[in-house]
Amino acid sequence: MSFVLLVIGLFFLVKGADFFVEGSSSIAKRFNIPSMVIGLTLVAFGTSAPEMAVSISGSLNQANGIVFGNVVGSNIFNILFILGLSAFIRPIGIKTKTIIKEMPFAILTTIALMLMVMDGIINGDPYSIIARSEGWILLLFFAIYLYSMVEISVLGKEEYVDDAIVLMKPLKSVLFTLGGIAAVIFGANLAVEGAIDIAQMLGLSETLIGLTIVAIGTSLPELITSVVAAKKGENDIAIGNIIGSNIFNILFVLGISGVIYPIDIAAENFVDLWILFVSMVIVVPLMFTGKKLNRFEGAIMMLGYVGYMTFIIIRAI
Template sequence: MAYILLIVGFVLLIKGADYFVEGASGIAKTLRIPPILIGLTIVAFGTSSPEAAVSIGAAIKGSNGIALGNVIGSNIFNISFVVGITAILNPLQVERETVKKEIPFTLLSSILLLILIGDVVLQQYPINEITRADGLVLLAFFSIFMFYLLEVALHSREKSSEEDIATTKGSIIKQIVFSVAGLGAIIFGGEVVVRSSTVIAKQFGMSETLIGLTIVAVGTSLPELITSVVAALKKQSDIAVGNIVGSNIFNILFILGTSSLITTISVESKLFFDMILMIGYTLLLLIFSRTHHKITKAEGMILLLSYIAYMIFIIMRK
């Protein structure tokens, strides 16, 4: 029964995110909000809403391993598997501004998280944890990122055409209903995923951290995968890369910041390897992006194969 509920939960998360993004994008276009702001916020944050629902829900229930493991696992999956697959399908062009600002900000966010969880080494505390004070720091950095997005919107990198900002078909009431229904499905789906995955973890003797890094992380990252693959097939590389970068920033700063405000999140020592790997992947993404501002098929294959090796490693590690 737990497996059926897990699948149902993932379906609700994916479809809920789809409806939420569609409805919110429709509202934004109807209100003539600049398209670039829609892409950097609604698309990236909308596809991260399943991670938010699962991690915040897990924090409320005290399942800290799932809350933190989900974010770290999702970020690793996004950069290695999602970027890898999309680059193999179609080499990804990366904007200069993304290379100069957004990917480095993702790297900074990852390093900040590593510093905040290093209580034993840095402050000689008995345990490593993300406290409410740490959560406020993460949310403060998230506010800086949002301010940056506002600046981008006000000084758009390219002029929007009338077609881009054309009013979407259908009433704004319909779009609001889509958004609310999608958000409801995300919240309920997140609840189901947390409950069922915890049951499965206990049945197999798996730790909550491992289940968060694997099943939950992959399941909640499906919207990013679907969005990026479709964008790559349509040769819209900026959306594919921007979606991943924005989602990873949102995962670390907003989701973990909010989750740790609800309850202090304890950190298993073995998660430091995964944290360092997440930073390494972000650095690798920056390096690949700087070479002719493109992620090639060969680089995509490297990312994909490395993720498969990582999955084998953490399952054997338990």
């Protein structure tokens, strides 16, 4: 029954995020908000809504393992499996500005998170804590990041065109938006409840469940978005979706979760942060080779994720 609750919860999370993006984007378009701003805010928020909802629900239930595992596990899944699969489907051309501006910022946010939890590791404590004050710091940096992205796009006159935004009738737009939010919240509660029950039944840690089933489930919007973009040859969307989601997850999702309730992180899970950091650092040189990620490199990245999954499962046994 717990597994059924988890699956149903993940379904509501993914579909709710879709409805929210469609409804809110339609409302924004009706008020003549530029497509670029919609893409950088509402669409980015929508694809990361499942991670956010699950982490907030986890914080309220003091399920720290799921909060941490969901964010770090999703980021590793994004950078290794989703980006690797997208490149395997169709080689992804990389613009230099993506490497110079966005990828380093994503790496820096990971380093910042590592520094926040390093104090407990250095002191030899079994747990490190992301305190409320650190949660506020992460949220502050997220606000600065979001503002800078919009400002750079506007000043640089960069266009974000999304012809997929359908202008709905006002009532339908509102219903889609509110219904999407409700579905995400409902799905998050079911998913967290199911994940906690599964962990307790199987004698597994909440962190392991968060790093695997929950992380993959909440990353489905990013998976669908990037794979579809890769098939269409829309490289900027395919890779921008991944990098933006990773930044959003650390700065906003962990930030707001830490503000709600301080997050305890087990010392052994610092290894997962290192794996995330190393994965991102390794991907950068791959991007420089021919300024693209080819199918072979994509396959290697996916195999790397399989190796990581094997490692954490063996670690839990």
